[in-house]
Amino acid sequence: MTDLSVDLGFIKLKNPVIAASGTFGYGLEFEPFIDLNLLGGFVVKGLYFSPREGNAPPRLAEASSGLINAIGLPGIGVERFSEEVLPRIRKYDTAIIVNVCGESEEEYGSVVEFLDKKEGISAYELNISCPNVKKDGLCPALSPEATFSAVSLVRKISSRPLITKLSPNVTDILEIALSAQEAGSDAISLVNTFLALAVDTETRRPKLANVYGGLSGPAIKPIALRMVHQVASRVNIPVIGMGGILEGNDALEFLIAGAKAVEVGTANFVDPEATKRIIDELNGYCQKMGIDRIETLIGSLRT
C-alpha cells in the first residue's frame, strides 16, 4: 500500500487531493457521485458575511481547453452556512476548508470571527484573489502591501490555520507569496483564475455580462505550474498548487514542481468523480514506480 498522506504542518491530509473552491459547491452537491470521506479535503464556495447574489448572467463562456467564469461569488453567507451546511458536511472525515471573502479587510475579519466559534472547520482559505467582484479584476492579491495587510488582520483574529490564495494576474508572484508568508499565513494556494475576455463576433459584445472573467482549466496549467514552482522553491510554508488539473498525471506535475497538495477545480464540472479518479491514479502511479510515500515526490523536480 502506498502512503498517500501529506503533512502540511498544521494539518495532515489523507491524500494530497483537495476539491477547489467554487467548483465543488458546498460539498453536498457531490454526495450523489463520490464518497466525500475519500478526499484529502474540500474547499467550499467563497463565503462573504452576508448572502450575495453574484454577477448578472451570462456568467460562463467556454474557451479552448478552458472555461471563463464571472460568477461573482454568490452565496448564502456565514449564518446560513453554519446552520444549514456545516452540520451536514462536518460529519465527513476529511479536511473542510472555508474560502473566505470580503469587500473590505474588515469583512474578511468578521467572516473569520463568526466562523471561529463554529466546530468542524479545518482551515480558512483567504480568497484575496477573485477577479470577478471589482472592476478590472481588482483584488488585494495584486499588491504585496494589500496582501500583507489583509493576511495580518485575519491572522490576529483566526484561531485556525490560514491558507492565502494568490492571483496569477501579477508581474511578480514571488513577491506576493513572500508578503503572505511574512504576514503569518500558514500556507499558500495558487492559482486563482487568469483575467480573460471572450467576444461574440456576431453581436460584438463580450460573451460575459461582467465583460471580463477568470480563465481556468487545462489551458492555464503550464503557467500555473511555473508559478507554483517559482513560489515553492522560495517560501518556507507549504504550497497548494492548482490550475487545470484533470488527471492524476497533472496532479503529479504539481507535486513534483513543489506543491505539497493540489486543488482540483474545473475538472469537477466535467467529471463529478474527478477527485476520486485522480486519487486512484496517484495511487496507481506510485505503485507502478515503486514509491511507498507520495511525500517523497514533492519538490523532486530535477533541474
Next chain:
Amino acid sequence: MIKDPRARIVGKESWRDYFLMRLESPRIADRSRPGQFIMVRINAHHHPLLRRPFSIHSKNGKTIEIFFQVAGLGTDLLSQKNTDETLDILGPLGNGFKAEAELKGKAVALVGGGRGIAPLYFLAQELRSSGAASRIFYGGKTRADLPLRENLEKQGFDISCSTDDGSFGFKGFVSDLLKAELKKFTPARIFACGPEPMMKKISGTARQKSIPAEFSLESVMGCGFGACWGCVKRIKRGDGEELVKICEEGPVFPAEEIVWEEEEG
C-alpha cells in the same frame, strides 16, 4: 442523478443539421420525466471541455432519446458519433414540467420553436397516457426545420406547423400561429420551449388570455447539477427577484415567475 459513463448509442437518425440519438441507459431512463435533461460529455479530450445539456426527448424501456441541432463544435462532434459508440452522460437533471396529473381530460397546447420541440415530444406522450389532449404547434425558419413533423403526425398527434418563410404551414412565427388558434380554442395550459423572444411572446399571449403556461429555459451550463452557479436566470420569488440556478430549480418555470430579458435594441 446518475453518472452513466457508458450509455450506448443504439439508434441514430438525421435530417440536415438535426439529429435524433437513442441511448441505452437503463437507470437514467427509469428515472426520467418530461422536461428533464442530461449532460453529455462530448469527448475524453480537453476541447470542448464542458458537458453539453440536452433535453430528454423520449424514453422507452431502457433507452432515452435526445434530439439536437448542430450549434457549434460540441454538437457537431456529437453528431459524428455512431451507433454502438458510448457516451458519458449525467442525468436525469432538473425539475421537469409540472401539472401533468391535473390535466386529465383537458386540452393543452405544446409549442416548440426549432430544436425547442425536443422536450415536448416526451411531454406529449406522457400527457396522452394521462388522458390529456395535446395540440402541438411546431415552428421553424423553413420547411427543413420541421424534421419531426412526419413522426409526430404518424403517432397521431394533432399538429400545426409554421415557417418563417411560408414554405410549410402557417407563414410567420409559431407564437403568431398560436395566437391565431387561441381565438378558436382555449387550452387548460400552454407548455413551450424555443428561442427566448418566442417564449416571451407566448408568455404575453397566455397572460392576456389568462391561460397558465410553463416554459423550458436555456443558459450556458457549467455543470448541470448545482455546483457552479453559472446557469442562473432572474426569477420572481416572493415579493422580489432572485438569480436562480436553472439546472436545479428549472429548466422549467411557470410563466409568472420568469423575468424576461429586455429585447436588444
